[in-house]
Amino acid sequence: MIEAKNVSLVYENGTVALRDVNLHIEPGEIVYITGPSGSGKTSFLKLLMGIEYPTTGRLKVMKQTMSKINASNIRRLRQNIGPVFQEFKLIRGRTALENVMLGMRFLGFPPKKMHEYAVEALKNVGLEHKISSLVDNLSWGESQRVAIARAIARRPSLIIADEPTGNLDIDNAMNIMDLLVSFRDQNTTVIITTHATHLIEGKEEGTFIRIDNGNLSIERKGEALV
């Protein structure tokens, strides 16, 4: 799924975001990435989504070499990713259902199937009663769930959630974490970043990556793979 060999990312202003990253993530893995704000978590996710290029080293995501990838392959790659952005990136003035369906419209689903998957995803995140609500009127937590529904409805191979718990209280944050982990299966890898280490302290299964000043330390616990 993801293979990094000596990958570094240095921004144009000279800031080193990631140093010499070596990593191998298999399909079906659940990966938690922790580290303080500004440690390089989001930069790592940007590399995976093709928003940034590795400065050095070789990074392969779903068989695509990211330093050589072209525009159409980036689109294809992103179509296989279910992203949950830190700031949600929902489309204002549209309903929850429209937002979820928007992520699927260009993936070739027939209209009925698309509608069915979107409704199912909103049910899975507990928002069946908010299907027709404008996202402008939803709470922070509800918007977060719509963003998750949009990610999972696409049937992606890789779910990437960047700080999905944000400023939620611990109970709601745990619920969001558990919800995301529940979508992991044999074909779907889930990567979650968080600066709140206490949310993953009790987890007994998964790959735990700690990023500090661009340096990674990796620990695998339990049955990392499904």
Next chain:
Amino acid sequence: MKSIVYNMGYFLKEAKTLFKIDLTSNILSILSIGLIFFILALVISGWDIMSFIVETVEREAEINVYYKEGLSDTEISKLLEDIRSVEGVGDVKIVDEEESYLRMKDILGDEAHILELFEENPFSPFIEVQINIAESDVILRKLKQVENIEYIRDNKRVLDRLNDIVSVIEFVGILVVVAVGISTLMVVSHIIRQGIYNNRDQINTLKLLGAPQPFIDFPFILEGFFLTLIGGLIASILLFVLLNYGYGQVELAIPFIPLPAADSLIRSIVTFTLVTSAILGIIGSLLGVAKQGEGFRG
């Protein structure tokens, strides 16, 4: 293609949303495009009408030969023979006073009652001579040498003037077409760029979700298409009203001017206006979205 068909409802809804987001600019753009196309439609109509008049006059190219009074039948027959013998001359026939009067009555139509003001028939007999318009100069020179001809009335000067006017209208028409094309493309591409700027967050999200560029562009292209099409429709309605009113006025004031049928003229100009506006709308939109695909990294 399948994706476009599946999502046509979504694209139309998005185009409507884009329109509503910048409502004032869009309405003003439609009005300005409507007026621009109205000017274009007027010029094209003028061009069409003048060309029709010239063609009609050319098709019916003939000269009227007035002969000296008091000629005997034999002299008139000889005159007819002399005229027929000139190269480039077609049919030659005598139009007597009575027929002249009836012809004018036909031409004047509802206004023919003015002829009743004359106590006597004011028209003289003449010889109607069909000629090849291209050889009119040579024919006229030869006819002037024929005996017993008093005066020749030809349409050449009228035709020359009409052709001059058509040339000017043609030149103005080309300038107007170019001006309309450029200004429409500028207005549409500008409004589309403005729409892209207003929706940059949504576009960025779509790129991060892996949306293909045509999927992102299509609502903007539809917006541009509808902007100009509605503008073209406004121009067509204005033209329809103006031509219907104008035709009535011209037919009353100068009934003998041959005009093309109003229905077919309006139909052809409206079709031209709508097709041109739709095409320019699509091209303007494509220019507007042209640079959008460059930042594929989101």
